[in-house]
Amino acid sequence: MNQKSEVPGAPIYAQGSGFAEEDNFYKEELLLAWRNRAMPLEGLRYPITPTGLHFLNVHFDIPEVDIAKWSLTLDGLVSHPIKMTLDDILRRPAVTTAVTMECAGNGRAFLSPRRISVPWLNEAIGTAEWTGTPLRGLLQEAGVNDKVSDLIFTGLDQGIQGEQLQYYQRSLSITDSSRDEVLLAYSMNGAPLQPQHGYPLRLVVPGWYGMASVKWLNRIELVSEPFTGYQQLQAYRYRQSGDDPGEPVSLIKVRALMVPPGIPELMTRTRLVKAGTVKLIGRAWAGRLGITRVEISQDRGSSWAEADIHEATSPFAWRAWSSTWEATPGKYTLCVRAFDTAGNVQPVSQPWNYQGMGNNMVQRVDVIVE
Amino acid sequence: MNQKSEVPGAPIYAQGSGFAEEDNFYKEELLLAWRNRAMPLEGLRYPITPTGLHFLNVHFDIPEVDIAKWSLTLDGLVSHPIKMTLDDILRRPAVTTAVTMECAGNGRAFLSPRRISVPWLNEAIGTAEWTGTPLRGLLQEAGVNDKVSDLIFTGLDQGIQGEQLQYYQRSLSITDSSRDEVLLAYSMNGAPLQPQHGYPLRLVVPGWYGMASVKWLNRIELVSEPFTGYQQLQAYRYRQSGDDPGEPVSLIKVRALMVPPGIPELMTRTRLVKAGTVKLIGRAWAGRLGITRVEISQDRGSSWAEADIHEATSPFAWRAWSSTWEATPGKYTLCVRAFDTAGNVQPVSQPWNYQGMGNNMVQRVDVIVE
Numbered sequence: 089m090n091q092k093s094e095v096p097g098a099p100i101y102a103q104g105s106g107f108a109e110e111d112n113f114y115k116e117e118l119l120l121a122w123r124n125r126a127m128p129l130e131g132l133r134y135p136i137t138p139t140g141l142h143f144l145n146v147h148f149d150i151p152e153v154d155i156a157k158w159s160l161t162l163d164g165l166v167s168h169p170i171k172m173t174l175d176d177i178l179r180r181p182a183v184t185t186a187v188t189m190e191c192a193g194n195g196r197a198f199l200s201p202r203r204i205s206v207p208w209l210n211e212a213i214g215t216a217e218w219t220g221t222p223l224r225g226l227l228q229e230a231g232v233n234d235k236v237s238d239l240i241f242t243g244l245d246q247g248i249q250g251e252q253l254q255y256y257q258r259s260l261s262i263t264d265s266s267r268d269e270v271l272l273a274y275s276m277n278g279a280p281l282q283p284q285h286g287y288p289l290r291l292v293v294p295g296w297y298g299m300a301s302v303k304w305l306n307r308i309e310l311v312s313e314p315f316t317g318y319q320q321l322q323a324y325r326y327r328q329s330g331d332d333p334g335e336p337v338s339l340i341k342v343r344a345l346m347v348p349p350g351i352p353e354l355m356t357r358t359r360l361v362k363a364g365t366v367k368l369i370g371r372a373w374a375g376r377l378g379i380t381r382v383e384i385s386q387d388r389g390s391s392w393a394e395a396d397i398h399e400a401t402s403p404f405a406w407r408a409w410s411s412t413w414e415a416t417p418g419k420y421t422l423c424v425r426a427f428d429t430a431g432n433v434q435p436v437s438q439p440w441n442y443q444g445m446g447n448n449m450v451q452r453v454d455v456i457v458e
Numbered sequence: 459m460n461q462k463s464e465v466p467g468a469p470i471y472a473q474g475s476g477f478a479e480e481d482n483f484y485k486e487e488l489l490l491a492w493r494n495r496a497m498p499l500e501g502l503r504y505p506i507t508p509t510g511l512h513f514l515n516v517h518f519d520i521p522e523v524d525i526a527k528w529s530l531t532l533d534g535l536v537s538h539p540i541k542m543t544l545d546d547i548l549r550r551p552a553v554t555t556a557v558t559m560e561c562a563g564n565g566r567a568f569l570s571p572r573r574i575s576v577p578w579l580n581e582a583i584g585t586a587e588w589t590g591t592p593l594r595g596l597l598q599e600a601g602v603n604d605k606v607s608d609l610i611f612t613g614l615d616q617g618i619q620g621e622q623l624q625y626y627q628r629s630l631s632i633t634d635s636s637r638d639e640v641l642l643a644y645s646m647n648g649a650p651l652q653p654q655h656g657y658p659l660r661l662v663v664p665g666w667y668g669m670a671s672v673k674w675l676n677r678i679e680l681v682s683e684p685f686t687g688y689q690q691l692q693a694y695r696y697r698q699s700g701d702d703p704g705e706p707v708s709l710i711k712v713r714a715l716m717v718p719p720g721i722p723e724l725m726t727r728t729r730l731v732k733a734g735t736v737k738l739i740g741r742a743w744a745g746r747l748g749i750t751r752v753e754i755s756q757d758r759g760s761s762w763a764e765a766d767i768h769e770a771t772s773p774f775a776w777r778a779w780s781s782t783w784e785a786t787p788g789k790y791t792l793c794v795r796a797f798d799t800a801g802n803v804q805p806v807s808q809p810w811n812y813q814g815m816g817n818n819m820v821q822r823v824d825v826i827v828e
Contacts, residue, residue: 112482116725118491118567122579122725126492128654130520138652140510148499148722197488204725209492249724282508284498353516354619355486355574357493 103382108200117207118134126211132347133370135215135401135408136186139277142214142285143298145191145206147256147319150283151304158288160272164310167231170315174274174288180221183271185294186402188215188373192297192337193322195438195447210345210451215371215405218292220273223308232262235312239265241291242322244304252318258302259315260293262273269294269404272305294404295376297340297446299324325440334442340375341448342434344382344409344426348453359455366413371406372397376429381427382409388421389450395424415457422453478570487577490496496581502717502741505585505771509647509655511802512584513668514551515561515576517626518617520654528658534610534680537601544658548690550591553640556663558743559583562667562694562707565808565817573814578820580715585741585775587599588662590643593678594636602632605682609635610659614674620826622688628672629685630663639664639774642675664774665746667710667816669694670716697812710745711818712804714752714779718823729825736783739774741776742767744798751797754777758791759806759820765794785827792823 118373125144131137155174163169193205207211243256264270271292274281286303294298299319314320320336327334331420347369350361372379380399383392395411413422425434438449477519495514501507525544533539561582563575576582613626634640641662644651651657656673669689684690690706697704717739720731742749748770753762765781783792794805808819 107485113488114482115477118488119575119579119649119727120725121488121491122496122581123498125495128493128516128520130653131520134653135523138653138654140514143508144510146498147724149718150498152500191613207488209489211492247722247724248730253721282502282510283500284508285512336729340723348519349625350748352617354517354617357489358619360623364636457651 095196096290107198111271113197113207114204116204119447120206124206124212126209126456127214128457129345129347132369135405136217136277137214139216139279139282139285139417142216143191145212145213145298146245146284147249148245151244151246153244153289153304158306159447160289160306160308161224162230162308162310165233165236165312166234166310168229170226171232177221177272177274177289178454180181181225182219183222184217185269185271186215186217186405187292187294187302188340188404188406189298190340190343192299192445193447195449196444197448198303198438199440199444199447203442205444213345217278218271218273219275219278220271220292222274223270223291224268226272227266231447232310233312236262236310237313238262238311238315238384239452240309240311240315240317241302242307243302244306250318250322254318256302256319257315257317258300258319260300260319262310264293273409295339298325299337323443324445325443326445328443332442337445340373340448342372342374342379342426342428342432342433343376343448344370344372344424345451346370346422346424346453348414349412349422350455354443361415361457363417365458366415368395368413368422368424370409370424372409372426373406374426374432376404378429379407379426380429382412384413385408385423385425386413386420388452389412389423392425393424415456417454420455420457422455425450476544483567483577484574486574490576494576494582496579498716499717502715502739505775506647507584509649510654511815512586512632512653512655512761513559513582514560514581515668516615516654517619518615521614521616521656523614523653523674525658525795528676528732530659530676530678532596532600532678532680535603535682536607536680537603538599540600544644547591547642547659547799551595552589553592553641554587554589555585555641556585556775557662557664558583558710558774558776559668559671560710560713562669562815563817565819566814568808568819569810569814569817573812575814583715586646587648588641588643589645589648590641590662592638593640593642594638595660596642597636602680603682606632606680607683608632608681608685608752610679610681610687611672611675612679613672614676620688620692624688626672626689627685627687628670628689629687630670632680634663644669645681648677665709665790667694668705682826693811693813694815696815699812702812707815709815710743712742712744712747712749712796712798712802713818714740714742714794715821716740716794716823717790719792720825726824729759729823731785731825732764733785733787733827736785738781738783738792740766740779740794742779742796743776743795744802748799749777749796750799753795754783755793755795756783756790758822759793759795762795787827790825790827792825793820795820
């Protein structure tokens with residue numbers, strides 16, 4: 089009844105695609121992978137990601153919100169503290185913007201050694217049309233005291249991280265908070281926010297990694313000192329060691345991804361492609377910056393060929409790119425990389441950091457051409 | 459620049475919840491976890507799962523469908539072969555049914571040793587309102603030959619599994635296919651199917667594990683011999699070894715799950731609960747069968763107390779249950795189990811099978827009461 093001897097061990101494939109040879113994954117990493125959701129890369133076909141395909145990162149639990157009891161408070165160093173219901177917010181001026189969002193930990197699974205956290209591959213991405221009211225308008229009405237340096241945004245999701253009991257909280261400077269594009273969003277792709285995306289209200293900070301866009305938002309406090317909470321000083325830092333205070337994680341770095349061509353082998357996701365002209369497509373983005381160039385490699389990044397870049401639909405959303413590849417029989421590792429308007433380009437191998445943040449190493453796609 | 463010495467190794471917690479002590483996970487399992495999507499258990503609050511929270515299993519790729527070129531063919535041993543566009547199908551009689559769907563591999567990650575496949579925990583579940591036209595009506599119009607034993611359903615997703623190049627294909631007997639509740643579904647929760655859920659058309663077989671509900675359906679062939687394709691004879695079997703032909707996986711087994719109470723520790727998902735009366739809620743289902751009883755344990759299944767069961771909204775959808783727990787300080791492993799109308803009850807420890815199918819072991823939730 090319990091003959092276990094024939095169960096296979098580790099397959100010998102999946103050797104490419106950026107994994108360290110020796111790495112397996114801990115239970116805790118699997119628990120976090122299943123709590124969160126990646127966008128299958130076929131999703132790159134769509135300029136706006138279908139809501140159910142957008143990446144999802146839930147730090148603690150998805151809170152249960154009784155809308156009759158919910159309100160947003162904006163207080164602290166303001167002349168006129170504000171308390172609003174969702175209906176109040178829905179009556180305010182509305183803006184809709186397409187925004188590409190990415191988790192700061194995207195690519196973490198390819199680092200070695202690897203911080204035990206969400207082991208994202210390349211797919212912690214998505215682009216949605218967010219509708220909401222600009223935060224800037226609320227700040228003007230509240231009257232911001234001259235001493236204000238930062239805004240603290242608090243969500244309703246609560247839990248323990250780093251041995252600290254906390255609500256999820258992040259801050260932004262008054263300058264970053266006052267930018268035109270920062271929204272208090274209540275709608276995603278034309279529908280009310282689904283519970284997992286922050287119902288009834290979330291912050292959307294275009295150009296920033298996803299940790300800034302606090303979900304289940306219920307309080308905004310204006311303060312005169314930098315915020316020292318866990319998610320600000322501990323979790324989202326570029327650090328070289330556990331003692332290194334590091335630099336804060338902020339804007340999304342330049343990145344391109346491709347829809348893997350051909351068809352997959354189920355387990356390894358290695359691709360099988362027929363010889364001939366293969367169309368390669370994908371999207372590229374760089375947070376607040378523009379994309380100037382996208383390049384394709386068929387030899388794991390040794391040589392590169394320029395791809396075509398298509399129209400941008402929003403300053404904060406990805407742009408489509410396309411290219412053709414004359415595929416002849418053999419084994420290849422396809423790569424794609426993008427350049428931004430500040431002259432940044434994606435690295436072929438990923439600089440390491442302690443918490444696995446901002447990993448924009450080029451995507452690698454193992455392909456067998458027959 | 460690359461000081462790796464301080465990266466933590468495996469945390470020492472996450473010891474409960476059903477994992478085998480020694481197990482880590484292979485790269486291939488992580489790749490499959492990120493290709494698929496689990497329902498965070500907070501989703502058990504909703505009788506109908508928000509579309510973006512429903513579990514998702516994509517065997518190969520999500521195909522790109524040009525609706526202008528797509529059609530459904532029903533052929534083989536019929537008097538009048540049928541070829542229909544989506545518009546043709548939308549004009550047919552429509553039925554909407556709430557159906558709880560579950561992946562046959564749900565719970566696989568808790569087996570030891572473990573088949574290398576999608577390492578589901580407990581969350582490969584969801585309940586949707588599917589709208590479509592009964593397959594039975596089409597079969598009546600086509601005129602089924604007396605020799606027909608089985609129907610082969612073919613989807614547009616293609617790939618390699620078990621070294622076989624294949625479209626995803628499954629069969630059902632003519633008896634199972636002719637049941638009233640079997641739908642050709644084009645809508646999920648009142649909206650057209652999203653690409654990842656089978657746009658433009660999928661089969662929905664209420665009561666069966668998800669592998670029967672073929673997505674991106676484009677052909678139904680009526681045949682007089684049992685189908686011998688990979689997904690029928692290899693993938694979805696209750697086997698005791700690689701040589702054992704085994705029995706086919708078919709109907710969903712009885713299962714109950716709870717919303718984990720209290721708040722989580724981020725990495726281990728261990729729960730922190732305040733002492734006092736704790737309300738426990740969740741859902742229970744048994745495929746085509748009814749639920750007769752739900753029980754709660756606070757001591758890892760040594761003793762049980764009966765929970766309340768609430769109204770059923772559909773014969774094929776889960777039922778809510780609730781209970782209260784007088785929590786006193788200490789460490790607990792909460793369990794829940796359900797009984798069905800055929801007298802089946804969930805096992806406290808999971809009988810092993812080679813491919814990790816139909817694992818309906820009771821859920822275990824580690825809780826610290828303070």
